[in-house]
Amino acid sequence: MADPQWWRDAVVYQIYVRSFADADGDGVGDLEGIRARLGYLELLGVDTLWLTPFYTSPMADHGYDVADPRDVDPVFGDLAAFDRLVADAHEHGLRVTIDLVPNHTSREHEWFRAALDAAPGSPERARYHFRRGRGPDGDEPPNNWQSVFGGPAWTRVQDPDGSPGEWYLHLFAPEQPDLNWTNAEVWADLEKTLRFWLDRDVDGFRIDVAHGMSKPPDLPDTREEREPAGDDERWAPASGEPDPRFDHDDVHGVHRMIRAVLDHYPGRLVMGEVWVGDSSRFSRYVRADELHLGFNFRLVRAPFDAAAVRSAIEQSLGAVADAGSSPGWTLSNHDISRPVTRYGGGEAGLARARAMTLVELALPGMVFLYNGEELGLPDADLPDDVLQDPIWELSGHTRRGRDRSRVPIPWEGSAPGYGFTASDPWLPMPPEYGKLVAAEQLEDTGSTLSLVRRAIELRKTHPGFQGQELEWFGAPTGCLAFRRAGTTLVCALNTSAEIVPLPPGEVILASGPLTDGMLPPDTAAWLA
Template sequence: MQWWRDAVVYQVYVRSFADGDGDGVGDLEGIRARLGYLELLGVDALWLTPFYTSPMVDHGYDVADARDVDPVFGDLATFDRLVADAHEHGLRVTIDLVPNHTSSEHEWFRAALDSAPGSPERARYHFRPGTGTNGAAPPNNWQSVFGGPAWTRVQDPDGGAGEWYLHLFAAEQPDLNWTNPEVWADLEKTLRFWLDRGVDGFRIDVAHGMSKPPDLPDTRDPRGGARDDARWDGSGAEPDPRFDHDGVHDVHRMIRGVLDHYPGRLVVGEVWIGDDTRFSRYVRPDELHLGFDFRLVRAPFEADAVRAAIEHSLAAVAAVGAPPTWTLSNHDVSRPVTRYGGGATGLARARAMSLVELALPGVVYLYNGEELGLPDVDLPDEALQDPVWERSGRTRRGRDRCRVPMPWEGGGPSYGFTAGDPWLPMPPEFGELVVADQLEDTGSTLSLVRRAIELRKSHPGFQGGELEWFGAPEGCFAFRRAGTTLVCALNTSTEPVPLPPGEVLLASGPLEDGRLPPDTAAWLT
């Protein structure tokens, strides 16, 4: 039995989880000190965002050395202790991999800049001559996801007219050329390096990236400025040549081939693909074990939209036998409390959606702070660090709003996250959401999520692999795990509705004389 098929995995955004050395930035020692909390929460595994050597232009997703730990986060010995201690707590550890690009400070890219056009050093990346007079225009019209052109021109070493290099993200994140055998060999080396250190799997960043069409054609719809939660949708009338090129599947087969030599190890991909059939190709039996399907993230708080998201996500994996993978948030998108309206209403809806998500068959990913009901934070301009802010000409505020550190205990300005000043300012309202207080409050969001995870693991009603839908009032739905007695009901309407028959196991908010209030979900059996 694959351990992940019904697991609850907790995403740790390493910079923002817990700071062990007091410099204001979360680190591996801080995570290690909080493993008891994660065990208490009841999750099965961790996903750590990148902690590798990096200039931190994109907070670690610009990797200069994929086989070492950046000093801001610790060192390899600290990582080894973290893995060993996590295993003692019954927690598996999965880590991020970033195969689409490197940092511009990577030794390969520095060598490419020092080498001539057509050199083997440049062949590891996408260097091309420009178009127009003297090659002064980019090779094509592709846009960076972070805003602006996806090409930057460099000066050639001999002083000649410079080539351009491709970067689908920041200019400091040049895309690797996945037709180059050296690139393949280096990723395999990285996979084995961490697997041999005991990691339990990987999350593949931009798993629908890597492969590019050989002719790098123009796109008719350069969607570099799409809002964060709709990036790389891929479901428009015109395919986006920047992503989901067929050659990417060969990369995933290679990754899977390596992992198959390490039994019990997981690979999950970040797959922003809106077409169910194309999504399903990523989780075929010889490719990724799991793929993030972001339909729940993109669905508004409306029963019909949520149901449609669930049904599409189930259909996308059914034909290939992979379990569905659910998430409501991560370090790239607005937090549910804010996304669903903010304030008390947004919190009530986020709590309800937590119960919906945890009732579903398959794998659930929680983002750190989601279990506390943290909202996005409206940060001042001077605090923003996400490259999206500058790359977009300060028109898009970026993702820092959902990356503010975890409040653990006590008062501001750091709420137990650090002995110093947190790398992003923490707002006064976090004082009402600290872990220590929520653990003592049986009505808190943390207590709700903890109890839901406990029931998910222990109650026989969570064993069915398919869903059966019931008739429900407008603005509501109810489903049952097939072959069981567990029912999940959600009310997104503006009026209370009768509860389905059964004994209430758990509700996201107070019930009203056998009725389910608006913005509330309940489990019944």
């Protein structure tokens, strides 16, 4: 716990707080529920927890619409419960990092309520992006920007006298107005929030939409259609055309400020959600005076194909090499389809997800596991009438949103709560989750949970995981093999339809059954 650069090879476990464990029986996960499961997380072997927002919120986007960034929403507990969680996590040898949402606030934030009561041009409105509309009567949005969730990125408000007034910018839901990062009060408030939680002994932050915040002063129109093609392509442009909504150069000043605050608290981490495809622009976020680490989503977006996986790994390593940062690897989070489903579903999808977990955990850098990933959970097939993600409504029911990957964790027992809650869970848990409960997987040496536990243990204890660079080996078509430079542990992956010979060495772990020195399709192995 004393290592000031503990994050360089840490395994981080993301907890979607609503869906992890419910201690008070209301069907929604909470901070006390997490505290009750710390023993499980210690047994799993992870180093660090990342908690999604638990702040005061009307929950239009399940906590990412923050009304008070320095308090706990009653549905999750209170500040005393948070302090107990952090203290107990540290007793278990676990660090705690928390989400920050600096791009926007809730409509219910005191600042935005004041802005609605104030006149155009007022200091209250200057904290957000209020603009006059286009057209003779200002009836059209100020530009053609689209919300990531669907529909226009502008909503019109009434002036205090009741007449149609200005429009405000929201790159996400209308309940999430974007902050104006040219405003000094906005900067000062974030610094206050950072220090508030650092003084409560958190170990770091994950910055939501870290490539957001700053906007071009003239808010120019986009030159191409920006509606995402699907839920897992949230910020992917249709071409290489720059997107004026994101990755504006001035955003780096925000990250330098954040880093300057954290540098007064040695051993604390700041990592960012950076959906930037260009490696040279990505690398700017992890310079020595900005983020310690950025999520690179190339591996998430790579299909289950050895050539695509290798390319994603090489590009991700290259994006941080010149900046001297560590890579951050993830296959899953609360915004995207779970790997089992993304890789084809059923037995094949599970086999591929297990294989990719071994690939990910063999790589140098920080690895992120999303709660339930260690159980091999697939996406849940939910009926229309239970969907709660704002994407469902804002897209006109054309995109089902992210609820499918946010269904609560099955711990033990039977429906409807499977040990997550004593009542009905906030999203229904499908019957197939009953076969994947954590309690039973802990007793099964062949389970996905047992595989992940063993892989994390080896990652921490085997000398083959010490190198920070990769050496690639020749491999049959549809396969790849690599090892950490200067070590003897090899990771091999077969994404082809043919069984192939294993590389030389003693198998120490495999994602599926092996036969006679051969590596079957949809399988990975570690060899020493």
